[in-house]
Amino acid sequence: ADVDLIVYGDYLLSMVPGEAVLEDAAIAIRGDSIVAVGARTDIDAEYSAPRSIPGADRVILPGLVNGHTHTSMTLFRGMVDDLDLMTWLQQYVFPMEGRFVTPEFVRTGSELACWEMIRGGTTTFVDMYFYPDEIAGVVQRCGLRAVIGAPHIDYPSPGFEGWDDSFAAARDFVGRWQGKDPRITPAFAPHAPYTVSPEHLQDTVAAARKAGAPITMHLAEAPAESAYVSEHFQTTPIKHVKGLGMFETPLIGAHMIQLDAEDIALVAAGPAPVGAVHNPTSNMKLGAGISPVPAMLAAGINVGLGTDGAASNNDLDLWEEIRLAALLHKVASGDPTALPAPEALAMATRTGAAAIGLGEYIGQLKPGMQADLIQVDLGKTRHQPRYDIVSHLVYVLDSTDVQTTVVAGQVLMRDRQVQTIDEAALRKAVAKAADGIRAALAAPAEG
Numbered sequence: 001a002d003v004d005l006i007v008y009g010d011y012l013l014s015m016v017p018g019e020a021v022l023e024d025a026a027i028a029i030r031g032d033s034i035v036a037v038g039a040r041t042d043i044d045a046e047y048s049a050p051r052s053i054p055g056a057d058r059v060i061l062p063g064l065v066n067g068h069t070h071t072s073m074t075l076f077r078g079m080v081d082d083l084d085l086m087t088w089l090q091q092y093v094f095p096m097e098g099r100f101v102t103p104e105f106v107r108t109g110s111e112l113a114c115w116e117m118i119r120g121g122t123t124t125f126v127d128m129y130f131y132p133d134e135i136a137g138v139v140q141r142c143g144l145r146a147v148i149g150a151p152h153i154d155y156p157s158p159g160f161e162g163w164d165d166s167f168a169a170a171r172d173f174v175g176r177w178q179g180k181d182p183r184i185t186p187a188f189a190p191h192a193p194y195t196v197s198p199e200h201l202q203d204t205v206a207a208a209r210k211a212g213a214p215i216t217m218h219l220a221e222a223p224a225e226s227a228y229v230s231e232h233f234q235t236t237p238i239k240h241v242k243g244l245g246m247f248e249t250p251l252i253g254a255h256m257i258q259l260d261a262e263d264i265a266l267v268a269a270g271p272a273p274v275g276a277v278h279n280p281t282s283n284m285k286l287g288a289g290i291s292p293v294p295a296m297l298a299a300g301i302n303v304g305l306g307t308d309g310a311a312s313n314n315d316l317d318l319w320e321e322i323r324l325a326a327l328l329h330k331v332a333s334g335d336p337t338a339l340p341a342p343e344a345l346a347m348a349t350r351t352g353a354a355a356i357g358l359g360e361y362i363g364q365l366k367p368g369m370q371a372d373l374i375q376v377d378l379g380k381t382r383h384q385p386r387y388d389i390v391s392h393l394v395y396v397l398d399s400t401d402v403q404t405t406v407v408a409g410q411v412l413m414r415d416r417q418v419q420t421i422d423e424a425a426l427r428k429a430v431a432k433a434a435d436g437i438r439a440a441l442a443a444p445a446e447g
């Protein structure tokens with residue numbers, strides 16, 4: 001039978017539960033979907049394609065899922081480091097966003113992020129940032145898949161005076177993008193329990209239920225958030241939002257650190273799917289704490305991985321998050337068997353896809369699923385010897401080993417060359433945006 005593309009690999013990791021690593025494998029793709037996965041000899045006997053990608057020394061696996069980021073914040077990379085969340089946010093980030101975030105800023109920052117994610121093997125991301133139509137435009141042009149959250153917050157923010165206009169714009173955004181592009185899922189993105197009132201969070205829930213759209217928000221992140229919620233509402237962040245109906249509609253909770261055993265049970269009980277996104281680098285850097293990931297997984301919660309924005313990471317490299325997650329929970333528990341390598345890799349693929357509500361379509365390589373996949377090169381001397389492929393992926397690989405990135409059957413990167421973004425033009429636009437930020441950092445009193 002004719003297909004559009006065949007991708008080969010010395011190894012193939014489908015991430016389908018119970019399936020072993022396949023050797024000398026291939027995957028046949030028609031349109032945006034996977035048609036067949038199997039031994040190279042079987043695929044070659046049954047399918048022919050006008051295009052193919054060779055697989056010597058390469059592993060095929062599902063594209064990575066970045067469950068929480070703020071793509072445009074790449075332009076704030078390295079602007080300020082080594083602060084706690086609230087100081088970082090309130091004294092530096094919010095004021096700089098007020099000065100610099102425009103549609104052009106978002107377009108450039110988001111394109112820089114997409115370039116970095118394509119190069120590192122991320123095929124899907126969940127974003128929450130201002131001017132989401134600009135982000136959606138970048139996503140359409142570069143070919144990635146995204147859940148794009150339209151932000152709303154009780155305070156003035158770029159483009160908005162406060163709640164009323166930001167919430168109205170979020171409803172419009174969701175209405176405009178629902179069903180428009182199969183690679184884009186619009187979402188509601190209230191900022192956090194300490195910046196959105198209980199009444200307004202209930203409004204978000206009602207709008208999300210009516211639209212059938214997911215919600216993504218920062219939740220149970222730092223001790224200061226718990227202190228705020230305790231002081232104002234006499235409860236924990238999780239019980240607070242549960243009481244507002246937020247677990248009755250699909251929710252992607254970013255961070256999910258400050259949870260006790262009761263909170264974990266409430267999240268697991270839903271009744272709607274509540275995914276948790278763990279951001280180890282950002283959490284460590286901002287001193288926010290350690291998310292109870294092993295306990296959440298044990299309770300049956302789908303836990304994914306995220307980078308957060310590049311202003312608190314300072315890159316969008318999910319391989320780093322996979323490795324840090326696997327290591328952090330061993331340190332936190334004193335148990336080297338905590339979060340073993342296969343589980344850490346699943347958080348960036350199958351479980352991560354489920355956590356963001358796309359588990360039926362992506363995160364595993366099997367017929368009928370979307371053709372979102374990557375090839376990584378294990379041929380370098382650094383990868384010798386090889387006894388266990390998953391061990392290399394989690395503990396040795398870095399993003400420069402990613403050779404090929406495919407989303408919905410479209411090849412976005414081949415032999416490390418991004419096909420859909422003009423890198424030289426992007427560098428120019430980034431340099432222009434950075435000049436203004438650099439000047440403001442050098443003369444803060446003038447700002």
Ligand SMILES: CSC[C@H]1O[C@@H](n2cnc3c(O)ncnc32)[C@H](O)[C@@H]1O
Binds near residue numbers: 085189
């Ligand atoms: C309204 S969503 C965008 C908003 O969120 C800010 N932000 C970035 N990272 C974090 C974080 O870890 N916790 C809370 N808020 C964060 C970002 O700067 C935007 O203002």
Ligand SMILES: [Zn+2]
Binds near residue numbers: 218308
């Ligand atoms: Zn964030």
